[in-house]
Amino acid sequence: MKSIFHINIIRTPLIALLVIIGTGFMARAQDSRIQLTSLDHLAAKANQTVDVAIDERLIRIAAKVFSDEKTDEKEIKQLLTGLKGIYVKSFEFENDGQYSPADVEVIRAQLRGPGWTRLVNVTSKKEGSVEVYLLMNGEQIGGLAVLAAEDRELTVVNIVGPVDLEKLAKLEGKFGVPDLEIETPKTKKNDDK
Amino acid sequence: MSTNHFKYVVVVLLVFSFATMVQAKGDDFNSVVKLIEQFYNVKHEGIPFLAKAGMGAARTAARIKGGTARQLAEAGSIKLAVFEDQDFNGEFMKFRSTLNAALSGTWLPLVQTLSGATEQSYIFTREANEKYVVLIISIEQREATVLQVTLSPKNFARLLKDPEGTGRAIAEEATIIDQE
Numbered sequence: 001m002k003s004i005f006h007i008n009i010i011r012t013p014l015i016a017l018l019v020i021i022g023t024g025f026m027a028r029a030q031d032s033r034i035q036l037t038s039l040d041h042l043a044a045k046a047n048q049t050v051d052v053a054i055d056e057r058l059i060r061i062a063a064k065v066f067s068d069e070k071t072d073e074k075e076i077k078q079l080l081t082g083l084k085g086i087y088v089k090s091f092e093f094e095n096d097g098q099y100s101p102a103d104v105e106v107i108r109a110q111l112r113g114p115g116w117t118r119l120v121n122v123t124s125k126k127e128g129s130v131e132v133y134l135l136m137n138g139e140q141i142g143g144l145a146v147l148a149a150e151d152r153e154l155t156v157v158n159i160v161g162p163v164d165l166e167k168l169a170k171l172e173g174k175f176g177v178p179d180l181e182i183e184t185p186k187t188k189k190n191d192d193k
Numbered sequence: 194m195s196t197n198h199f200k201y202v203v204v205v206l207l208v209f210s211f212a213t214m215v216q217a218k219g220d221d222f223n224s225v226v227k228l229i230e231q232f233y234n235v236k237h238e239g240i241p242f243l244a245k246a247g248m249g250a251a252r253t254a255a256r257i258k259g260g261t262a263r264q265l266a267e268a269g270s271i272k273l274a275v276f277e278d279q280d281f282n283g284e285f286m287k288f289r290s291t292l293n294a295a296l297s298g299t300w301l302p303l304v305q306t307l308s309g310a311t312e313q314s315y316i317f318t319r320e321a322n323e324k325y326v327v328l329i330i331s332i333e334q335r336e337a338t339v340l341q342v343t344l345s346p347k348n349f350a351r352l353l354k355d356p357e358g359t360g361r362a363i364a365e366e367a368t369i370i371d372q373e
Contacts (some may be wrong), residue, residue, distance in 0.1 A: 022195065043289075043307050049308075053301075054302075058301050066350050116358075175353065176304055
């Protein structure tokens with residue numbers, strides 16, 4: 001009896017803990033914020049490191065400060081609607097081989113998580129590889145991530161919230177989002193004209 | 194302790210902690226200056242000394258810009274501490290995490306850049322009664338600047354659109370134009 005009692009005492013909180021952890025994982029699975037801190041060590045080797053963090057609070061502030069009267073600010077305001085964060089980490093190196101495939105793999109592993117899809121028809125005019133990923137929450141876009149890897153440059157852009165490639169293109173050069181020169185089949189077609 | 198006494202203690206503690214939070218917010222500029230002094234074992238210079246040195250440069254800059262230099266920071270809102278001709282040797286990654294830990298909660302980090310392990314710049318922001326306070330910290334090999342300014346919503350929008358460019362313009366304005 002005593003042992004069963006002990007097991008129950010242990011089991012009940014254990015089950016509760018597992019449920020909490022499980023719920024946490026499920027919630028996390030649909031969260032489009034990717035963890036970039038694993039790349040922080042590269043700052044010591046990089047010539048230039050840029051770290052932009054515009055979280056939900058700053059986005060709310062931004063939505064307040066942009067004017068509805070100026071066309072460009074109105075457009076930015078619309079772009080920001082619904083977004084929960086814009087995060088950019090970019091490293092420029094003097095020599096090749098300063099970051100390892102393992103560094104990139106830590107980011108890719110997160111982008112292989114539930115809901116994330118790599119857009120294969122997206123390319124960039126930039127050298128090296130540019131991978132674009134979308135997080136789908138059912139029918140809705142929950143976020144976007146861009147992983148741009150060149151020999152001497154590594155950039156990760158993570159936009160949390162409803163964002164599409166058109167929106168991303170408009171965000172390039174603003175809010176610290178670098179010019180990724182992303183081309184979709186649609187933009188390529190337009191260029192051909 | 195009776196329930197009433199307990200409530201009283203809780204209220205006093207809440208009021209006290211709120212006051213401490215407000216105090217901490219107001220003192221963050223000085224805390225950052227002290228943090229740099231302690232971390233790098235350096236000393237900052239007072240504004241009066243710099244004002245004398247900056248006057249000539251301010252006149253020159255105003256002349257170049259046609260006498261009507263762009264004013265980004267709200268008048269009288271500038272707090273500036275400058276460190277000159279001193280060595281900023283130290284683990285910059287450790288400094289970065291110490292700084293972020295010290296300001297987290299009250300300030301929102303906007304952009305942080307590191308160049309060649311010797312130059313660091315940080316921009317933090319927070320809201321303050323319809324205006325926006327911006328803290329810009331720049332550390333190079335032999336000099337550093339800590340700058341706090343208040344921006345109007347219009348100029349804060351400019352900062353958000355182009356954090357690096359506008360951050361640099363604010364720093365230039367405060368260290369050259371505002372010395373007049």
